Amino acid sequence: MELFAYYRSTSSYRLRIALALKGLDYQTVPINLLKGEHRQPVYQTINPQGRVPALRTDDGNVLIQSPAIIEYLEERYPVRPLLSDDLITRAHERAVAALIACDIHPLHNVSVLNQLRQLGQGEEQVTQWIGHWVSQGLAAIEQLIGDSGYCFGPEPGLADVYLIPQVYAAQRFDVPLAAYPRIARVAALAEQHPAFLKAHPARQPDTPA
CATH class of the missing domain: 3.40.30.10 (Glutaredoxin)
Structure with missing residues (x-):
């Protein structure tokens, strides 16, 4: 592939x-x-x-x-599999994935940010825009995921696949994460997992030296 x-x-x-x-x-x-x-x-x-x-x-x-x-x-x-065997848990996993893919990520996509700039918004306003939407989305996810392990269990799944890149983006845009201890727990586990380490932007062939 x-x-x-x-x-x-x-x-x-x-x-x-x-x-x-x-x-x-x-x-x-x-x-x-x-x-x-x-x-x-x-x-x-x-x-x-x-x-x-x-x-x-x-x-x-x-x-x-x-x-x-x-x-x-x-x-x-x-x-x-990335999805749980339990249908209700699957629905929760898909909800977190959709929340990120549909409601958070598109609003800080580079094309959206460039459009804001073209409409006359300065960098301070663009930064506030990013912080607002990322924080709002992460606050919801913090309430949706579990209290132990990854988002929905001891092994990573679909929700974690979506969450960890969003955490990376939040850190890149200097969005405060202190209010999200559950998300921080999942991120800490991912930092030790070989698949997440392999996929990290810092380890890609086109990462600037």
Whole structure:
């Protein structure tokens, strides 16, 4: 498989975690967003939306949008599942994933931030925008996840796949995290897990030296 990704993209990060947790091999094809490589025709023939990540499967099909790709991986490679056997827990896992993918991450995506700047908002206002939406989302997640282990049990799953990259983004944008001890617990566990370590932006082939 080939993963078209940018090292600091949180959606690319979550897909790397899912691949690592399932023990799947892939080759990274770096797409440098800062250099505009995602807008070049050669990449837009792969992903017409011009965003990362995209995954080319072993049979040559190209998949886009990290939630859809992660669902594909879960169905295609059911060993080492990311979802609980319990239907209610599955719903909670999916809720946390959707909260991040639909309600937090899109609002601090670079395209949204650039649009705010084009509409005349200064960097102070952009920073306040990021802090507001990230903090609001993390406060909800703090109440939704469990009191021990990872988000919903002793092993990492779908919610953790989404949460850890969002924590990384919060730290990158200097959003305070002290009010979220449950999230801090999960992040501390992930810092010791080989799959999360492998997927971290600092360990990617396109990470700046």
